[in-house]
Amino acid sequence: MTKQQTITAGVDGSPNSLDAAGWAAREALRRDLPLHVVHACDPPAEDNRLPEFDVPFHREAGALGRAVQQLTRAYPALGILDEQVTGRPTGALLAAARSSALLVLGSHGSGALSRVLVGSVALAVAARASCPVALVRAGHRPEGEHRGSAAAHHNPVVLGLDLDRPGDELLEYAFDAAASRQAPLHVVHVWTAPLVHSADALEPMPEKERLLAAELSSWRHKFPGTEVTERVVHGLAGHHLVEAASTADLLVIGRCVPTGPHLGQTAHSAIHHSRCPVVIVPHY
Incomplete structure (x- = not known):
């Protein structure tokens, strides 16, 4: 298996993707690798430059900053790289997979964008990525694993x-x-x-x-x-x-x-x- 450079987490602003990013952070600490956090979204079309279209886009564009801030507080020893991509999430994540040891996505969640991620993006990426893909349920935290710690008891x-x-x-x-x-x-x-x-x-x-x-x-x-x-x-x-x-x-x-x-x-x-x-x- 080719040794790559990062653990990559795809975030979309949903609680599920933040839980998955937290799991990715603990995996990065365990492997002594940096965490690469990626957020991708399509901008509104030029002919839709109205407040009702721009506000949701800018709200989602802030998802990356919120995720990095939360991860930095929880895992201060972890090196975090962040990347905002304008475009389709599937393509952005598949591109990120080429330089990743592992790509981590949320597998279940709620909300319109999260449902899109689960239904079309997560499955498409898992089926085509060049690196292993981890799909993590919302709220997952193994028994005995503590925040910020990579050295904890694990089940099989x-x-x-x-x-x-x-x-x-x-x-x-x-x-x-x-x-x-x-x-x-x-x-x-x-x-x-x-x-x-x-x-x-x-x-x-x-x-x-x-x-x-x-x-x-x-x-x-x-x-x-x-x-x-x-x-x-x-x-x-x-x-x-x-x-x-x-x-x-x-x-x-x-x-x-x-x-x-x-x-x-x-x-x-x-x-x-x-x-x-x-x-x-x-x-x-």
């Missing part, structure tokens, strides 16, 4: 792993996330029986467990201080991953780049139902 990190397309980038991110939190890593592989049954499909569990153990072997050696548990289950991947992450600090899933710029059913299920932040990692 859960990794959903497809053995057909495991991806080194995905595995490295999950192991690194667990190690930086001094947290255990729970690796879950979910399989579904084929439509046409075969002799191999009758008892696939032992073979899948063997393949999973083999896939994780080298990573265990690279991260000897990380406690790793592994589990193979049958059923719907989204359901089992959300269940496994019910007490987790983080859920990590992959997006296979060769399949195109879209999110699959498992990612959608995780984003909409997981109570912890979800990180979507592009990989080959």
Whole structure:
């Protein structure tokens, strides 16, 4: 995985995006990286230069300053870079992703602009960004984590792993996330029986467990201080991953780049139902 320069948070002025920016700040402290805070919005059209159009625009344009002020007070040791972009949020965030180790967005919220972010921007960015994207629920704060502190107790990190397309980038991110939190890593592989049954499909569990153990072997050696548990289950991947992450600090899933710029059913299920932040990692 290429080492990039910043943790980037996209803000839109909503409480949800401020919560996500706070999570991004703690992640930046944990990794000893600066925080890049980005706000993008479209200006009103030239033929709409009337007070009723300009005031909402200027109010949203002040969202960046308010976010930086709040983050500076909460995390005085953190280096913060701010950037105001005039234009479409999706394009601005995808551009910022190219120089980011992680891009953080709010995944749920209220208000017209927040609904736009969740519905069209957050999902579009998560499906196309060149770096991992974390989607954070409003109000999320792991138990035991204190304001301004990066060194706190954390619940497990859960990794959903497809053995057909495991991806080194995905595995490295999950192991690194667990190690930086001094947290255990729970690796879950979910399989579904084929439509046409075969002799191999009758008892696939032992073979899948063997393949999973083999896939994780080298990573265990690279991260000897990380406690790793592994589990193979049958059923719907989204359901089992959300269940496994019910007490987790983080859920990590992959997006296979060769399949195109879209999110699959498992990612959608995780984003909409997981109570912890979800990180979507592009990989080959």
